[in-house]
Amino acid sequence: MGLRIATAANMQFAMNELVQEFTEKTGVPSEIIVSSSGKLTAQIKAGAPYDVFVAANMKYPNELYNSGITKEKPEIYAFGSLVLWTLKDSLKPSVEILRDQRLKHIVVANPKTAPYGTAAIAFLKNKGLYEELKPKLVFGESISSVNQFIFSESAEIGFTAQSVVLSPKMKGKGAWIKLDANSYPPIEQGVVLIAQKDEKKAENAAEFYKFLFSPEAQQILQDYGYQPVQ
Structure with missing residues (x-):
């Protein structure tokens, strides 16, 4: 069965x-x-x-x-591990670039239902960036939705799971960095x-x-x- x-x-x-x-x-x-x-x-x-x-x-x-x-x-x-991922060739992912005026949309999973979204918000708060970046944040229902935003380039950059960027389907697409695990709860x-x-x-x-x-x-x-x- x-x-x-x-x-x-x-x-x-x-x-x-x-x-x-x-x-x-x-x-x-x-x-x-x-x-x-x-x-x-x-x-x-x-x-x-x-x-x-x-x-x-x-x-x-x-x-x-x-x-x-x-x-x-x-x-x-x-x-799990949190990463910052972009498919924009002109962008090199980094925590600092999130403040760049050229970035209009940063996608995050909905923290109310998606634990990786909770981790991403905790990361931004830990770095003192949450209030500043709040107007740029767009929310996907889950990590799958986040990936669609990034993949379609509807959002220039976003927080996703390392398992996504290492998957056979996504490996080698765009650029990503692994975020400091001490900056968000395990x-x-x-x-x-x-x-x-x-x-x-x-x-x-x-x-x-x-x-x-x-x-x-x-x-x-x-x-x-x-x-x-x-």
Whole structure:
């Protein structure tokens, strides 16, 4: 029986590879549902038939656990990294360039629903730039939306996940810099199993959960710029 894996947008590319590897090992097919962690949480609370929730922070998985929707407490499977990315050839990404008058739009994921958006706002506040740059900020619903803004050049520059710029689809496109991880709270990415009545489905979900912490899966995550939990 196939799995339905609710996946935070920053994990989309890594998850494609993880699922492929998992299916090859176990024969269990998986469907990936991608959105912001906040949106996915709302869907799960409303009864969406997902089996595993792979989030971009611990807040939302804990929310589900405290609501009695998950089997056990969530665990951190990886730590995310924030980058500044542009597809404008004339721009060299840097924290300083954000203040440049030529920049009209800086895209950030919605901090209300997307943990990478929360991290980006925390970064700007840490650097004392938030109030100054506030008029330039535009918000995407999730990291996927942010990427579309940057890729279409609707925004000159934006904050995204390192996993995006290292993905096969985006690698080598534009220019990016990794931001100082000490300038924003750790992006603790959590996973949790949704409580299941179907025994076989619960078994397959538990198998995927276990796989996510395997050396093999952790290596895939590292290849996408995540910091491993071990």
